Amino acid sequence: MTRIAIMADEKGWHTRQLQAALRARGAVGWCVDLADCYIDTTAAWHGLVIPGFGRELPDAVVVRGIAGGSFEQVTKRLGILHALRELGVPVYNDARAIERSVDKSMTSLLLHAAGIPTPATWATESAALAQRLAIREGARRRSLVLKPLFGSQGRGLERVGHVDGAHRGVPPLDKGFGSLAYLQRFVDPVSEPGYDWRVLVVGARAITAMRRVSSHWIHNIAQGARAQPAELTPELAELAERAAHALGMDYAGVDLVPSASGAPIQVLEVNGVAAWQGLQRVTPFNIAQAIVDDLMDRKMPATPAVLRPGRPARAHG
CATH class of the missing domain: 3.30.470.20 (ATP-grasp fold, B domain)
Known part of the structure; x- marks a missing residue:
């Protein structure tokens, strides 16, 4: 049976939807947290440990979520996805796209x-430059949206510049913004x-x-x-x-x-x-069925994975 790794830092509605869609295609979806995957070059020919897959690799990977962490932790997690792709495992979306x-x-x-077409954008580590941008845009009666660079779901957003008829400066960047200003020109409703x-x-x-x-x-x-x-x-x-x-x-x-x-x-x-x-x-x-159908019909052709010399080819699907 085709076995798909669903990379997710938490299980819930989305993972259940994907598992049901995979079952409808005769496949099984196994939820795996990338934080639990690791490199062990003594464990198998490919050097990866993917919980639930033993010495084998999954037939494909669907990336549903990657937990936050230190720079080193996130680098390792993305490195696992890079390695899977290089080993011939279809990864949906792969690490390059996610980055x-x-x-x-x-x-x-x-x-x-x-x-x-996309709003004017600035990204700078200079707090002084960020303040100057807010002042310049504010003088033109524009506001900017200050966003955490790696944020999601609308959390942590602030408007600066000309806001509600008054000037609002850029807050300290070391409080929630990683000492970096990512600023996007606000588009009026x-x-x-x-x-x-x-x-x-x-x-x-x-x-x-x-x-x-x-x-x-x-x-x-x-x-x-x-x-x-x-x-x-x-x-x-x-x-x-x-x-x-x-x-x-x-x-x-x-x-x-x-x-x-x-x-x-x-x-x-x-x-x-x-x-x-x-x-x-x-x-x-x-x-979820549309996503699974695209993965299996377009990304999983019956072609051998990229293997080291001497290993038998493993067909997808």
């Missing part, structure tokens, strides 16, 4: 380089309440979308926004697909925001381990 999306500044840089879109891209194709509506300027479902069905227009689909392609994603949750009349829709973020529970409530088909 590009977890680092918001790299996401912004790659979107900009690909010509995708076009309606009240405001909204943005989350578009899910699977296998290079946008498959579903929702509007996230909130009276607050943060539109994450985890921060209380309401999920509403949204038409997946050609413009939304194209922008989301281009954004996922720019970061090399197998699947991605792409956040887009409307701009003032005549201005293009802008891509805010691209999420490489995107949650989809809120999106599932307004989507008529099974999202």
Whole structure:
């Protein structure tokens, strides 16, 4: 039987959805925390220990979540994903894609380089430069969003610059921001309440979308926004697909925001381990099944893994 490792730092609704979708394809999904995986070059020919897989490697890996930790711990966890890919195991999304999306500044840089509309962005270790940017933008009656570089679900965001008619400076960067300022120009809402879109891209194709509506300027479902069905227009689909392609994603949750009349829709973020529970409530088909089908149909051809000399080929699927 095909055995898939679901890399997740916690079990819950998403892992159960993936396991059910894998069972529907005659496969089994085994939840593994990357923190529990390690390197042991005496344990097996490949040098990895993946709990639940003995001396073998999984047939494929779905990355659902990576726990935070020290720089060394996160490096090791991503290193396991890099190693699995180099050993011929399909990894969905692989470590390269996750590194590009977890680092918001790299996401912004790659979107900009690909010509995708995205808000003006700055990332600097200089607190003085961050303050000057807030003053300059504030003088033009603009505000900036200060975000933790590795944050998620809308946690820890602050607006600086021109906010509610007054100037708001950049807070100390060593308190919640890792001594680094990642600043993104705030896009004023076009309606009240405001909204943005989350578009899910699977296998290079946008498959579903929702509007996230909130009276607050943060539109994450985890921060209380309401999920509403949204038409997946050609413009939304194209922008989301281009954004996922720019970061090399197998699947991605792409956040887009409307701009003032005549201005293009802008891509805010691209999420490489995107949650989809809120999106599932307004989507008529099974999202987990779409992800599993793409993994098994596109990423798991019957070709041998990359093995060291002398090892028998192991076919996927």
